[in-house]
Amino acid sequence: MTPAEASKQARDVCALAPVIPVLTVPDASKAEGLARALVAGGLPALEVTLRTPAALDAIREMAKVDGGVVGAGTLMTPDDVVAAKEAGALFGVSPGSSPRILDAAEEVGLPMLPGAVTATEIMALLDRGYTMLKFFPAEASGGAAALGSFAGPIQAATFCPTGGVSLKNVKDYLGLKNTVCVGGSWVAPAGMIEAEDWAGIEALAVEAAALEA
Numbered sequence: 001m002t003p004a005e006a007s008k009q010a011r012d013v014c015a016l017a018p019v020i021p022v023l024t025v026p027d028a029s030k031a032e033g034l035a036r037a038l039v040a041g042g043l044p045a046l047e048v049t050l051r052t053p054a055a056l057d058a059i060r061e062m063a064k065v066d067g068g069v070v071g072a073g074t075l076m077t078p079d080d081v082v083a084a085k086e087a088g089a090l091f092g093v094s095p096g097s098s099p100r101i102l103d104a105a106e107e108v109g110l111p112m113l114p115g116a117v118t119a120t121e122i123m124a125l126l127d128r129g130y131t132m133l134k135f136f137p138a139e140a141s142g143g144a145a146a147l148g149s150f151a152g153p154i155q156a157a158t159f160c161p162t163g164g165v166s167l168k169n170v171k172d173y174l175g176l177k178n179t180v181c182v183g184g185s186w187v188a189p190a191g192m193i194e195a196e197d198w199a200g201i202e203a204l205a206v207e208a209a210a211l212e213a
């Protein structure tokens with residue numbers, strides 16, 4: 001898969017809804033209910049972070065949920081990329097990027113949303129052909145003001161800002177010309193996942209899906 005194809009597919013995923021839930025799943029038995037609640041609430045694109053031992057099994061379970069588009073986040077190594085692809089992830093997200101991880105994703109055909117937060121990092125990814133990027137950690141890196149500042153000089157890049165995005169600031173990001181969607185964990189709080197409060201999570205998804213991208 002070429003970087004241009006990867007970014008086209010990643011942009012299509014990002015355009016499905018204003019918010020991609022960033023999910024840390026403690027136990028694969030929670031995966032199906034969680035995915036069903038988010039998809040029913042209007043958030044079809046789901047990012048499962050590879051931060052728990054259950055993450056790959058959670059991706060396998062979520063990949064069976066109708067209407068869901070499940071990706072893997074926190075990809076750090078080529079092995080993570082291969083494991084995510086094998087588990088059925090349809091896209092991959094990484095906090096930054098490295099040549100090794102991009103090589104692996106291009107080889108196995110996993111559309112990547114690589115992270116970048118400075119003009120130099122963004123330009124390096126554009127040089128390689130990636131135009132749909134994750135802006136991470138968004139709030140700590142200057143927030144919407146910083147991200148919006150790239151829209152003038154670096155018009156080829158579009159973003160999914162993630163990290164510290166919440167209902168408090170999400171409209172600032174979604175109002176930017178260079179932002180396609182945001183990523184955030186607020187739609188699936190750990191306590192609600194633990195309690196299997198699927199109705200509560202669906203309600204959070206409905207609220208997030210109604211935001212204007």
Ligand code: 3PG
Nearest residue numbers: 022162163164165184185
């Ligand atoms: C992450 O990878 O942790 C995401 O950026 C989610 O950040 P958030 O928990 O601040 O939404």
